Amino acid sequence: MTEKRLKEIAYKMSPLGDSAIVIKFGNGMDYSIHKKITLFMGLLEAEPFDGFVECVPAFTNLTVFYDPLVIYNTLKQNNEAISAHDTVRTILEGKLLGLIQDKELSHRTVTIPVCYGGEYGPDLEYVARYNDLTTDEVIHIHSTGEYLVYMIGFAPGFPFLGGLAEDIATPRRSSPRMTIPAGSVGIAGMQTGVYPISTPGGWQLIGQTPKELFLPNVNPPSLLQAGDMVKFQPISEQEYKEKILKGGIK
Numbered sequence: 001m002t003e004k005r006l007k008e009i010a011y012k013m014s015p016l017g018d019s020a021i022v023i024k025f026g027n028g029m030d031y032s033i034h035k036k037i038t039l040f041m042g043l044l045e046a047e048p049f050d051g052f053v054e055c056v057p058a059f060t061n062l063t064v065f066y067d068p069l070v071i072y073n074t075l076k077q078n079n080e081a082i083s084a085h086d087t088v089r090t091i092l093e094g095k096l097l098g099l100i101q102d103k104e105l106s107h108r109t110v111t112i113p114v115c116y117g118g119e120y121g122p123d124l125e126y127v128a129r130y131n132d133l134t135t136d137e138v139i140h141i142h143s144t145g146e147y148l149v150y151m152i153g154f155a156p157g158f159p160f161l162g163g164l165a166e167d168i169a170t171p172r173r174s175s176p177r178m179t180i181p182a183g184s185v186g187i188a189g190m191q192t193g194v195y196p197i198s199t200p201g202g203w204q205l206i207g208q209t210p211k212e213l214f215l216p217n218v219n220p221p222s223l224l225q226a227g228d229m230v231k232f233q234p235i236s237e238q239e240y241k242e243k244i245l246k247g248g249i250k
Contacts, residue, residue, distance in 0.1 A: 011036075011096065015085050019053075019068050021092065024061040029150055029162045029191075037062045038227050040099055049091050050074055051084075057226045058151045059160070064092060107148070107229040112194065112209050114143070114185050114232045115240035120208035127170045127187060127204050139234055141165050142206065147192060149228040157196035157214035157222040161230055164192045176202030183209045185232070196222075207232075210243035 012024045023040070026033040037057045044055055044064065051070035056063045071084035080087075116139045117124040128135045147161035154160075164187065172188045177200060180186075184195040186203030195201060196213035213223045224230065235243075 013089055013092065016063060018085070020063055020065045021085070021088055022061050022063050023092065023096075026060055029059055031148070031162075033060055034148065034150055034227075035105055036099075038105055039103060040096065043095060043099060047095070049088070051088070058153070064088070105227065107227060108225075109229045109231060110224060111231045111233050112185075112211050113235040113239070113243070114207040114209050115235050115237055116142075116207035118237065120237070120240065121185070121206040123173070123186075123204040124206040127168060127206055130170050131168055133167070138168050138206065141168050142187075142192065143232045143234050145232075147230040147232075149224050149226050149230060151226050152222050152224065155195065155197055155199050155214075156216075157224065159193055159213070159222075159224045159228075159230065161192050162190075164190050166190065170204050172202040173204060176200055180205065181208065182214075183211070185209060208240070210240055 010026075014022050014024070016022050025036045037060075041055050041057055041062055044052065049066075051066045051068070051074070053065040053067055055065065066084070066088050068084040071087050075082065075084070075087060115121075117135055124135050124138060127133075128138045131138070133141075142165075145163055145165055147163040149159045150162050151160050152158060168187065169190045170187050179198055180195050180201045180203075182195060182198050184201075184203075184205050185207040186193055186195065186201070186205050188203040193203065194209060194213055195203075211223070215221050215223060
């Protein structure tokens with residue numbers, strides 16, 4: 001198979017302050033964009049340049065953070081009169097040209113138990129009515145899907161998941177709740193996600209998990225990472241309460 005390199009793909013770079021560059025690979029939630037971001041992030045972490053700090057993935061872009069003092073000191077030693085930003089940009093452009101696109105991504109699969117409906121999923125009936133389905137049908141569709149973690153954001157450990165079936169897609173609530181319990185599983189448009197901590201939010205809540213997603217004493221402090229695959233497993237209210245009494249699922 002002929003190697004497909006990123007020079008055939010459009011991207012856009014822009015500075016973020018004086019110590020980061022944002023590389024945008026496209027628009028919207030799309031697996032091909034996610035793949036470019038993941039492959040390039042892996043390349044940078046495996047072959048970091050001097051001054052590289054970290055990179056953070058999002059839906060459509062990758063933000064690369066660097067230490068401008070390290071770059072400046074290298075430029076000074078080499079008597080080069082260019083900026084740290086231009087130097088890093090040139091490095092990144094070179095690495096992008098050599099990025100092979102035909103590699104397949106590997107995905108860790110994480111199963112999340114969910115108690116659907118009732119007090120744990122107060123919007124389940126609304127989601128069912130909106131889509132002309134029964135609540136059991138919504139649960140079946142949601143729990144038999146596979147979901148890709150495109151990014152972690154909004155709150156510590158909050159996964160934005162792609163792959164929701166159009167059959168159960170539902171708009172956000174017109175009036176967000178001031179407080180949503182940690183572990184709440186929700187739907188917003190064509191996305192589903194899990195609230196890792198108690199926070200305000202406007203997603204339609206269909207269930208709740210006893211599994212902890214925000215792990216402040218672990219590095220990284222998030223159960224899920226971009227690139228993971230998530231499956232939801234229905235559990236009964238009794239099973240949920242038993243797991244909560246045991247301190248939740250780590």
